[in-house]
Amino acid sequence: MIxxxxxxxxxxxxxxxxxxxxxxxxxxSVIRNDYHRLTKSLQLQRQRSNWEQLLKRFDRFVxxxxxxxxxxxxxxxxxxxxxxxxxxxxxxxxxxxxxxxxLEMADRYPESYLADDALFYAGQIAExxxxxxxxxxxxxxxxxxxxxxxxxxxxxxKRLADLPPVTEPANSTGHVEQREGxxxxxxxxxxxxxxxxxEYTRVVLDLTAPVAAxxxxxxxxxxxLYFDLLYTDLSPELQTDxxxxxxxxxxxxxxRFDEQRTRVVIDxxxxxxxxxxxxxxxxxxxxxxxxxxxxxxEAERRAEIRALPEVQADDSIxxxxxxxxxxxxxxxVPQQSKQTGIRLIVVDxxxxxxxxxxxxxxxxxxxxxxxxxxxxxAAKLRSELGVKVLMTRTDDRYLELHDRTAYANRVGADLxxxxxxxxxxxxxxxxxxxxFLNLSKNNQAxxxxxxxxxxSLQDVTNLEAILFDLMANAKINESSRLAAELxxxxxxxxxxxxSRIKDLGVRQGPFHVLLGATMPSVxxxxxxxxNSREEHRLSNRKYQERVAExxxxxxxxxxxxxxxxxxx
Numbered sequence: 297m298i299x300x301x302x303x304x305x306x307x308x309x310x311x312x313x314x315x316x317x318x319x320x321x322x323x324x325s326v327i328r329n330d331y332h333r334l335t336k337s338l339q340l341q342r343q344r345s346n347w348e349q350l351l352k353r354f355d356r357f358v359x360x361x362x363x364x365x366x367x368x369x370x371x372x373x374x375x376x377x378x379x380x381x382x383x384x385x386x387x388x389x390x391x392x393x394x395x396x397x398x399l400e401m402a403d404r405y406p407e408s409y410l411a412d413d414a415l416f417y418a419g420q421i422a423e424x425x426x427x428x429x430x431x432x433x434x435x436x437x438x439x440x441x442x443x444x445x446x447x448x449x450x451x452x453x454k455r456l457a458d459l460p461p462v463t464e465p466a467n468s469t470g471h472v473e474q475r476e477g478x479x480x481x482x483x484x485x486x487x488x489x490x491x492x493x494x495e496y497t498r499v500v501l502d503l504t505a506p507v508a509a510x511x512x513x514x515x516x517x518x519x520x521l522y523f524d525l526l527y528t529d530l531s532p533e534l535q536t537d538x539x540x541x542x543x544x545x546x547x548x549x550x551x552r553f554d555e556q557r558t559r560v561v562i563d564x565x566x567x568x569x570x571x572x573x574x575x576x577x578x579x580x581x582x583x584x585x586x587x588x589x590x591x592x593x594e595a596e597r598r599a600e601i602r603a604l605p606e607v608q609a610d611d612s613i614x615x616x617x618x619x620x621x622x623x624x625x626x627x628x629v630p631q632q633s634k635q636t637g638i639r640l641i642v643v644d645x646x647x648x649x650x651x652x653x654x655x656x657x658x659x660x661x662x663x664x665x666x667x668x669x670x671x672x673x674a675a676k677l678r679s680e681l682g683v684k685v686l687m688t689r690t691d692d693r694y695l696e697l698h699d700r701t702a703y704a705n706r707v708g709a710d711l712x713x714x715x716x717x718x719x720x721x722x723x724x725x726x727x728x729x730x731x732f733l734n735l736s737k738n739n740q741a742x743x744x745x746x747x748x749x750x751x752s753l754q755d756v757t758n759l760e761a762i763l764f765d766l767m768a769n770a771k772i773n774e775s776s777r778l779a780a781e782l783x784x785x786x787x788x789x790x791x792x793x794x795s796r797i798k799d800l801g802v803r804q805g806p807f808h809v810l811l812g813a814t815m816p817s818v819x820x821x822x823x824x825x826x827n828s829r830e831e832h833r834l835s836n837r838k839y840q841e842r843v844a845e846x847x848x849x850x851x852x853x854x855x856x857x858x859x860x861x862x863x864x
Contacts, residue, residue, distance in 0.1 A: 327373075331373055350377050358374065372401050403557075412439050412448040415448070419433075430460065433460065484505075488534065489502070497544050499548055499582070500581070500582050503578075503579040511570070525557065536549065544568060644670070644714035645688065671690070672840050674687055676844045677851065710816075718824045718826075719824060719826040720827075726829065728823065729802070731802075731819040732810070733813070775818055778851075786820075786850065790842055800821075
């Protein structure tokens with residue numbers, strides 16, 4: 297009986313994975329049948345991958361058959377799939393994705409008999425799952441006003457009667473204009489920033505509220521990536537046309553597409569690979585574009601770090617991420633993309649500014665000791681390896697986690713080393729450990745990632761969903777080898793001088809500061825600042841120097857294993 301039951305479950309799981317011949321050009325009815333099979337099986341619903349596989353199939357069908365009679369039904373069932381996934385996961389971002397897809401369906405097919413259902417379910421999620429009553433009322437009222445004869449209109453009127461009234465009438469598109477600061481006020485696109493380097497460009501959209509974005513890649517003579525932000529306003533101060541002109545990305549444009557949508561377009565020189573991720577606190581949409589510059593003239597140029605004029609002595613990331621000016625000064629960094637060898641290392645001092653990191657029992661702050669150690673490490677790497685070393689920060693200032701690897705990517709770094717001090721609720725915990733980016737394999741790694749990311753354990757779990765896509769660009773194997781060399785060198789270098797040096801080993805974790813790195817990258821926990829003995833060591837100049845010396849030796853050993861040291 298157990299074997300039969302297991303076989304039936306396995307068969308059900310296999311049924312949700314289309315055969316290779318069905319991946320391209322499969323019919324709507326086949327995908328719909330698998331949707332119903334998923335919604336009827338609690339066992340299948342427990343696996344997020346089953347939901348995601350179905351979402352990709354609906355998305356492929358809609359893109360390949362935009363004028364097909366079943367396209368509107370496929371788009372609706374795609375929204376229903378997001379709805380089901382969100383209820384299974386309890387993830388707020390999944391709820392918002394479901395709302396976005398419902399609204400997209402109603403927007404693209406306003407005459408469809410399913411449009412009122414889509415609007416009603418969008419309102420239902422906002423009301424019962426996100427507890428945003430003004431937004432729920434807006435969707436219900438839009439349904440009642442625009443689709444009064446729909447079969448869900450009566451139910452929408454009942455829901456409106458139980459909700460606070462929408463204080464201002466919806467316009468012809470259902471978009472309710474709210475006063476500044478209202479719970480139902482529209483999200484606003486505040487700023488577009490970018491970082492450009494050899495074979496890499498990152499574009500960041502700063503928003504006042506979360507907005508789901510569904511990207512569309514257009515091929516042909518004018519390749520471009522575009523995505524629509526529903527009910528999103530443009531800030532009056534926003535620079536809406538930003539030239540990049542680096543041979544990879546031509547420009548970024550933002551404009552009001554219609555009364556419901558703001559459209560963002562990224563124009564490419566040639567078709568390029570991209571990754572997109574949505575981040576919170578603050579709300580941002582991050583797009584990473586990768587590829588080779590298309591024109592010889594562009595490929596031969598040195599990498600450009602576009603920045604405001606700043607003090608020449610400080611080329612840390614903090615001085616080049618403030619804003620995108622109309623006329624930008626250019627700081628040139630020699631490009632070595634076609635040569636082998638470790639020529640440029642970025643050293644990252646964890647935390648900083650308003651983020652003190654962990655604080656020890658004697659009030660020593662993590663941000664202080666990591667900066668001191670980072671400066672010592674940078675100096676020793678320069679003197680002993682003869683390589684160029686840049687630091688993400690050279691003083692006490694706050695930096696976004698994702699900006700740190702973006703900086704390393706842009707300047708073409710060969711290694712990225714982020715220094716931290718560990719912490720534990722137990723003051724007895726002590727030791728050294730080194731992390732590289734990967735899915736969290738145990739609760740302890742997840743707890744460390746949550747602390748370093750400044751998020752919750754639930755957020756770490758949610759992060760794993762995007763790692764499947766982002767990890768393809770991370771040099772996982774090289775990072776694991778670098779982590780092993782650094783860990784071994786630190787333990788061997790410190791034990792002759794200090795008692796109770798515990799080797800906690802090399803671990804894997806979903807750290808924001810390592811996401812998106814295109815070079816071997818590691819996060820080093822140099823000691824437990826929550827342990828009074830190790831807090832004292834972290835504050836000691838000699839300990840900091842010995843940690844730096846050990847890391848330099850680890851980098852030498854790593855370089856020797858791949859035979860790629862190149863002296864200046």
